[in-house]
Structures are given as structure tokens and as C-alpha cells.
Amino acid sequence: MERQPVILLLLVDDEAAFREIFSTKLTAAGFKVATAADGSEGVAKAKELKPDLVLMDLHMPGMNGVEALMKLKEDATTKNAKVVFLTSYGEPRPQAQEVDTKFSAELGAVDYIRKTDDLEAIVLKVKSFFKK
Numbered sequence: 511m512e513r514q515p516v517i518l519l520l521l522v523d524d525e526a527a528f529r530e531i532f533s534t535k536l537t538a539a540g541f542k543v544a545t546a547a548d549g550s551e552g553v554a555k556a557k558e559l560k561p562d563l564v565l566m567d568l569h570m571p572g573m574n575g576v577e578a579l580m581k582l583k584e585d586a587t588t589k590n591a592k593v594v595f596l597t598s599y600g601e602p603r604p605q606a607q608e609v610d611t612k613f614s615a616e617l618g619a620v621d622y623i624r625k626t627d628d629l630e631a632i633v634l635k636v637k638s639f640f641k642k
Contacts, residue, residue: 522552549573
């Protein structure tokens with residue numbers, strides 16, 4: 511039986527309860543998960559761990575998600591990091607999703623995930639970034 515490679519996710523969010531719930535769910539789905547409580551810690555951990563995907567909250571005190579993404583893009587070791595924004599904003603309507611996807615792409619992120627979506631749907635979306 512072929513072993514699946516371990517996929518390392520870095521979850522950057524200022525809400526401890528959110529980090530705990532998401533980490534538990536993503537670990538149960540087979541991912542290895544590291545966490546950071548703010549943008550500065552997230553940038554430092556991304557440089558250290560070189561995760562396969564960074565799940566980055568947009569709105570955090572101190573360095574927000576956009577600023578953290580810019581820092582990652584400036585550094586040679588993390589400039590190609592795949593970042594997906596996490597947001598509690600946004601609407602499920604297709605027009606709003608198109609705007610949010612375009613906004614994320616213009617900043618250099620792979621996509622965005624609404625934190626209010628169903629956890630199973632979020633796990634499926636994270637998995638979709640690794641489908642061949």
C-alpha cells in the first residue's frame with residue numbers, strides 16, 4: 511500500500527477556539543497542522559516550517575493577513591508559499607464569491623475560505639488544493 515505524503519498546513523488566526531476546532535478537524539482529515547496566533551508569528555513559522563499551505567485569517571490585530579502575505583512574498587524562502595485567506599466576511603452569493611476570489615488572487619493568495627462555512631465543506635476545499 512502506497513503511503514500518502516504528509517501535508518503540512520499552517521493555520522494563522524487570532525482566535526484560539528477557532529484554531530483549536532480547525533486544527534482538530536484538519537488533523538482528523540489527515541493533515542499535519544501547525545498554528546500561529548497572529549501574522550508576525552505566522553510569517554516566522556512559515557519561514558521555519560515551509561508548510562504546503564498557509565490558512566491565513568484576514569483580520570487580526572497587529573499584522574493582518576494581507577500584511578503577513580506581503581511579508582511572505584518579500585522573502586526568498588517563502589515567496590512561493592501557497593496562502594488561502596480565511597475570512598468571516600463575505601456572502602455566499604456567486605457575485606460576492608467572484609469578487610472575493612479576484613481580491614485574493616490579486617494579492618497573491620490561492621483562494622479564500624469563509625470561516626462560517628460548514629467544517630466538512632472547508633476540509634473538502636482544503637483537500638482540493640492538493641488534488642492532482
